[in-house]
Amino acid sequence: MRLLKVATCSLNQWAMEFDCNMKNIKESISRAKAAGAAIRLGPELEITGYGCEDHFLERDTITHAWECLKELLVGDWTDGILCSFGMPVMRGAERYNCQVLCLNRKIVMIRPKMWLANGGSCGELRWFTAWKQKEPLLDQFTLPTHVSEALSQNTVPFGHGYIQFLDTAVAAEVCMELFSPVPIHPELALNGVEVFMNASGSSHQVRKMDRRLRTITGATLTRGGVYMYSNHLGCDGGRVFYDGCSCIVVNGDVVAQGLQFSLKDVDLVVAQVDLDKVANLRDSSSSFREQASCKTKVPPVFVPYKLCQSFKLHTSVSSPIKIHYPCPEEEIGMGAACWLWSYLRRSGASGFLLPLSGGVDSSSVAAIVGCMSQLVVKEIANGNEQVKADAIRIGHYIDGQFPTDSKEFAKRIFYTVFMGSENSSADSRRRSGALSEEVGSWHLDVSVDGVVSSLLSLFQTLTGKRLHNKENGGRNVENTALRNIEARTRMAIAFMLASLLPWVHNKPGFYLVLSSTTADEGLCGNLTKYGCSSGDLNPVGSINKLDLRAFLIWAAQNLGYSSLAEIEAARPRAALESIGTNHREQADVGMTDGELSVYGRLRRIFRHGPLSMFKDLCYKWQSTLTPAQIADKVKHFFKYYATNRHKMTVLTPSYLVESYSSEDNRYDQRQFLYNARWPYQFQKIDELVQQLNADGEALATSSEQERVNILPLDRRLSASGVRPTADAFDDAPS
Structure with missing residues (x-):
């Protein structure tokens, strides 16, 4: 041997x-x-x-x-x-x-x-x-x-x-x-x-x-x-x-x-x-x-040198072992938690501050910080002296004390702030408070109405115009402006609190502001530039909404934060809609979370432009949508992507984990000034839709086919020289 x-x-x-x-x-x-x-x-x-x-x-x-x-x-x-x-x-x-x-x-x-x-x-x-x-x-x-x-x-x-x-x-x-x-x-x-x-x-x-x-x-x-x-x-x-x-x-x-x-x-x-x-x-x-x-x-x-040992009695050889493969939800929680700890211990900061709305995105970030606190306490218990020394320094422990309880440690290094307005629901406020209690953060409940009202009064003094939301007869431009004012107000308050709360509590240093914009929101631009999407770090910035929802369910069961199950099940509501309105945030951009995930993978991983994406989705969605409907969806996505691409230039540095992240410069190097009408590309899609419809009419018979545009689409695509290039839901190659 x-x-x-x-x-x-x-x-x-x-x-x-x-x-x-x-x-x-x-x-x-x-x-x-x-x-x-x-x-x-x-x-x-x-x-x-x-x-x-x-x-x-x-x-x-x-x-x-x-x-x-x-x-x-x-x-x-x-x-x-x-x-x-x-x-x-x-x-x-x-x-x-x-x-x-x-x-x-x-x-x-x-x-x-x-x-x-x-x-x-x-x-x-x-x-x-x-x-x-x-x-x-x-x-x-x-x-x-x-x-x-x-x-x-x-x-x-x-x-x-x-x-x-x-x-x-x-x-x-x-x-x-x-x-x-x-x-x-x-x-x-x-x-x-x-x-x-x-x-x-x-x-x-x-x-x-x-x-x-x-x-x-x-x-x-x-x-x-x-x-x-x-x-x-x-x-x-x-x-x-x-x-x-x-x-x-x-x-x-x-x-x-x-x-x-x-x-x-x-x-x-x-x-x-x-x-x-x-x-x-x-x-x-x-x-x-x-x-x-x-x-x-x-x-x-x-090299005249021997590396091997000669055979000896009582010498063992390493045997094959069984590999543990973590589920994606565990990867999201553990990976992002370790990433945050690396930044915290090396940045000189004393902790994190998170605007916690009680929704899926910010609650996921809170759970990740809670997971980080649990990992720190566990690692100290296992004898890791480096983690212990870092935790003592960051948490400002004295007299030989060190973290032994994750909630106690979180109270020292984690602020959460519910920044509500007259449009906030009681359920959101309650869910935010319940989660902060489970994680252990120092929680604040702040109203932004006074600051927003002051800004609106200033605008009225300057212009003589008073802004109204849709429910009060306002136009889209007014509604959008009101949302952006609220979002940017929250951002300013968050940074103010992050820099001053440590001073208030006699702690040295500063806190890092965490943002919670997801990969899908960045992809379609459903966020406010220099608003709540801004921060120092974003642990969920390249995670898609479907994976994030699955993470909440996993975290509720495995991290002990039971309130996350209710947060995941709650239907999101746009910030300026009345409390009684049944409204999904995704309706603002006309794309579901599942659709955005598909668009993102086709655009980034498979390098699809508008025409190639249309062709692939014709194969994927032919059983439920007509070519014209698919074309409308593809055009709608690329319009929003192009219109909002500029927002990616200022996006908070995020934990890169999803392969279709649209973060500008570091991960997705594309221009930020587009012709959002995509005139040449969209015209090619329209021509292909017309050709597919014409081919369908030629193939159809009145007795065998009632819906010309759907049933024979795969035959019409093949006749038009279109071939599927990839499964839209495949993972990226290594």
Whole structure:
């Protein structure tokens, strides 16, 4: 038996905070050594943090990364253990995202990333060059002078290769390379590589974990191998949350897995594997042997060193484990809660303030903060000294006290404010108060009528006009203006309270204002610019309304906030409608929550313009709607999307979890000034509707068909050369 103990880790790094990052890296190495591991793998770009963005373009960032690496190498950190460190490297005029493989105070090899992640929340092509050199695959890299002198090493192999030890072969495959159409690891396996190290920077998305693990396990299922996967954990300063889940896979079986949602700074995963099992699987496959005989050769870097242990009695080998897959509702709650804690502990703030209306959106945010408080108390009870120290500082505990009850902790760090008006219902006020009591927040009930009345009086003094809502004979422009005035008044009050309430209660610092606009509201623009959609952070900004409602039901059952069930069941009402009016907010924009979810996925994930969306929905909705009705819905959506796109330029930074988030600049890079009539695109839809109707009339017979425009639509679409491109409800690819 060739026994090899390997360690991979998830680290809670912070972009550009080198001291923090080095502390976590060193702790992970110490714990890996203590466990007897021969290999330690860390996440992608762990030295700098993954989310440095345009800081990667600064030479200082590269310089500091080398300084940190030198510190690791001149000490005893790499003695007796192969360590893979992620950092940016300049080679001439080219900047690469690299894994630097080190052993015994020497750099063995530098592996630049060959396929970069681009799109969505990733934009590596903006900062890095992909390594695509063919001849030679491995080149020589001259180390910076200060590193060279410290290590007595001038050059190091740089490029696509693997490390050949005396007893096994090890190689790197960096993040996106595993998920690309043509991965790197099959070629390496045919060259004899048995251990693969994947340093990743994979952000959390709802329902993504299953796709990720299927890809990782599939990498070694038929071709054999030990696959080590490392990922970031927490929020390193941007909008995404990295959900950890570092794991070790042997021949397609997960033998060790780290935490997905955790407040830890370092989560280490260790496994002992038998490399002979890898060799046996490959030897038993005739197709593997045949393909290995005609493989493309990848150059090795020879290292005269043994990684494996010899067989010993009472030595155990890690066995396959059962994977826990959280439901989407649990992912929403836990992921957003960890994201908020990362911001709170690093921002210098003393807590959060939330305008709590008693509706679905703001109540979801309150539940997430409550979930965060529960996680903090639980982590302290489990002995996490870092979380304990942060909680004592943020909650201003004295005399050795620390949080032991989540509601007590929430009372210290969480304000909720019901900002009602003459149009608010008693039920909304009651639900808001009940939820705040369950979560434990410091709750205030404020009327905005006086402030709104003052603004309306000022307007009347200036113009001689008095605004009226619809019920009192007002026009649409008046009704919209009144809503916006109320929303912007609430925003101003929220920021005032967030900055001054800590002072009132003799607390230092400030509070962060939380907003609660959802992905669907952002998509269609059903929000007030610089109104209630504004804030410092938004934990639900890229979550769709359907998932959010499901989360409320889950939270009512699993977090102990029973009032959420009533909030989810309540019918929303527009703020300026009378209390007795039966009205759904979605009627204001003429689109249901379910429809917005479909439009969002087709527009963002499948890259559909108006015409392509119309074609797809003709297949999806043909049993209930005519082509003309579908065309009207598509036009209606794109009109609202284009008209309100400008609002995305000022949207509160939100937790990116839904793949069709419309947040401007960081996630959805499209212009904000449109011709909202879409004259060319809508004309093409109209022409196709006419063609489909004409084809239907030609195919129909009076005895077989009563509704020409619906029953044979699939035949008419095919005759018109239209093909379905995707299921509108499919998840985005990894």
